Amino acid sequence: MSMTKECCTRPVIESDYQPKGTDVVLGNNLRVYQAGDLSSKRVLIAAHDIFGFHPNTKQFCDQLAKDGFLVVLPDFFRGSPWTPDNFPPKDMQELFDWIAKAGAWEIVQPDIAHVLEHYKKGGATGFGIFGFCWGGKVSIRAVSEDFSNDILGAALIHPSFVDEKDANATKRPILFIPSKNEADMVPLYKIVQERLGEDAAEHFRFDDMTHGYAGGRGDFKDELNKQRVEETIALVSKFFNKHIKTK
Numbered sequence: 001m002s003m004t005k006e007c008c009t010r011p012v013i014e015s016d017y018q019p020k021g022t023d024v025v026l027g028n029n030l031r032v033y034q035a036g037d038l039s040s041k042r043v044l045i046a047a048h049d050i051f052g053f054h055p056n057t058k059q060f061c062d063q064l065a066k067d068g069f070l071v072v073l074p075d076f077f078r079g080s081p082w083t084p085d086n087f088p089p090k091d092m093q094e095l096f097d098w099i100a101k102a103g104a105w106e107i108v109q110p111d112i113a114h115v116l117e118h119y120k121k122g123g124a125t126g127f128g129i130f131g132f133c134w135g136g137k138v139s140i141r142a143v144s145e146d147f148s149n150d151i152l153g154a155a156l157i158h159p160s161f162v163d164e165k166d167a168n169a170t171k172r173p174i175l176f177i178p179s180k181n182e183a184d185m186v187p188l189y190k191i192v193q194e195r196l197g198e199d200a201a202e203h204f205r206f207d208d209m210t211h212g213y214a215g216g217r218g219d220f221k222d223e224l225n226k227q228r229v230e231e232t233i234a235l236v237s238k239f240f241n242k243h244i245k246t247k
Contacts, residue, residue, distance in 0.1 A: 012054065012084040012216045012217055013216065013217055013218060013220075015054070015056055015059070015220065016055070017055040019033070019035075019058040019062060020035060020062045021035035021036070021061065021062060021065070021071075022034050026118050027114065028110065028111070029078075030074055030078075030111050030114055030115070031074075031075040031079070032072050032073065032075070032115065032118075033058055033061065033073040033075070034070065034071075034072050034073075035058070035061040035062045035064075035065040035070075035073075036065025036066070036069055036070045036071050037065075037068065037069075037070055038070060038122070039070075039123065040068060040069060040070040040124070041123060041124050041125045041126060041246040042069050042070065042125075042126045042127075042128075042240070042244050043070045043072060043119045043124040043126070043127050043128075044064065044069045044070070044071045044072070044127070044129065044130060045072055045073075045074065045112065045115055045128070045129040045130075045142075045151070046061050046071055046072065046073040046074075046129075046130060046131065046135070047074075047129065047130070047131030047132070047134075047135030047136070047139050048073060048076065048081075048131070048134075048135050048215070048216075049131075049132045049133035049134055049135055049212070049215045049216050049217075050077075050082040050095075050103070050133065050134050051081050051082060051084065051215070051216035052075065052077050052079075052080075052081025053073070053075055053081070054215065054216035056215055056216055056220060057073065057132065057215055058073065060214060060215075060229065061073050063229075063230075063233050064233050064236060064237060069128075069237075069240065070119070070124070072115060072119065074111050074112070074115055076103070076107070076108055076111055076138075077103075080102070082095065082098060099134060103134055105138075105141055108138055109145070112129075112142055112147060116147065116150050120150075125246045126152060126244040126245060127150050127151045127152060127244070128151060128152055128154070128155070128240040128243070128244050129142050129151050129154050130154065130156070130157060130175075130236055131154075131156065131157065131159065132158060132159075132212070132215035133157075133159065133160045133211070133212060133215060134160055134161065135157075135159075136157060136158070136159020136160060136161075136162055137159060137160060137161040137162055137166070139154040139155065139156055139159075140156055140159070140162055140166045140167075140170055140174060141166065142154060143170050143171055143172035143174070144170045144171060148170075148171035148172050151172065152173075152243050152244050152245075153172050153173040153174070153175070153239060153240060153244065154173075154174050154175070155174075155175040155235075155239055155240070156174065156175065156177060157177045157214050157215070157232060157236070158177065158178060158179045158181075158182060158209075158211050158212060158213065162188065163188075164187070164188060164191060166188070167187075167188040167189075167191040167192050167195075168191055168195070170192060170195075170196070171196075172196075172243075173192070173201060173243050174188075174189075174200070174201050175201075175202045175203075175204075175235065175236065176188060176202065176204070177203075177204050177205075177206070177214075177235060177236075178205050179205070179206050179207075179209040179210055179211050179213055180205075180207040180208065180209060180210065181210055181211040182205075182211065185203060185205075186203060189201045189202075189203040199242075202235075202239060206228050206231075206232075208228070209225065209228050213225055213228060213229065214228075214232050
């Protein structure tokens with residue numbers, strides 16, 4: 001299973017970014033941050049890392065939305081993410097136990113279902129999903145389950161916990177974007193290609209970026225980090241433009 005030392009040790013970056021989007025609360029009391037054109041038929045679901053609604057994650061969503069998508073960020077942890085003041089954790093098992101409970105698929109799955117239902121009612125006809133770290137696992141899981149009928153592709157940005165079982169289960173195209181700290185994901189990329197076709201998998205590795213560079217642990221004021229985030233957004237946008245066709 002893909003997980004790096006930096007995933008459990010690299011601290012969160014403080015950010016003074018002011019989000020441009022708005023919040024909406026769905027019927028199951030799920031808060032969702034929305035960025036972009038609310039009338040867009042193409043909706044991208046963002047799955048945050050363990051730090052939840054970090055300003056960096058909202059900034060990524062805001063920038064991606066400029067390419068014509070409605071980007072929605074559900075608060076999967078219901079306002080109770082892992083806190084920066086308890087990171088790195090003194091007891092790693094405590095973190096793993098928390099992820100297994102708060103981030104369990106049985107918890108996340110109904111929220112994704114509510115998001116899909118809500119935006120379908122609003123006129124959306126094409127969905128994609130992307131995620132950072134823990135959210136990368138959520139994203140590939142979403143296109144390996146019942147949601148693959150609606151979610152047409154998944155982008156995994158410096159993902160954690162992703163393995164060959166996930167690559168063998170996906171029913172939709174996958175974009176792998178690991179950083180220098182992640183394990184080699186080319187084997188997973190090849191599995192998806194062999195199963196779904198050459199165009200169903202893409203892989204771009206940022207060997208000069210550390211795990212978390214595009215999420216809560218990225219220093220967006222650093223010029224190189226900022227450039228890599230912009231390149232990542234371009235890759236994600238191109239991928240979803242290719243695979244999300246609306247009616």
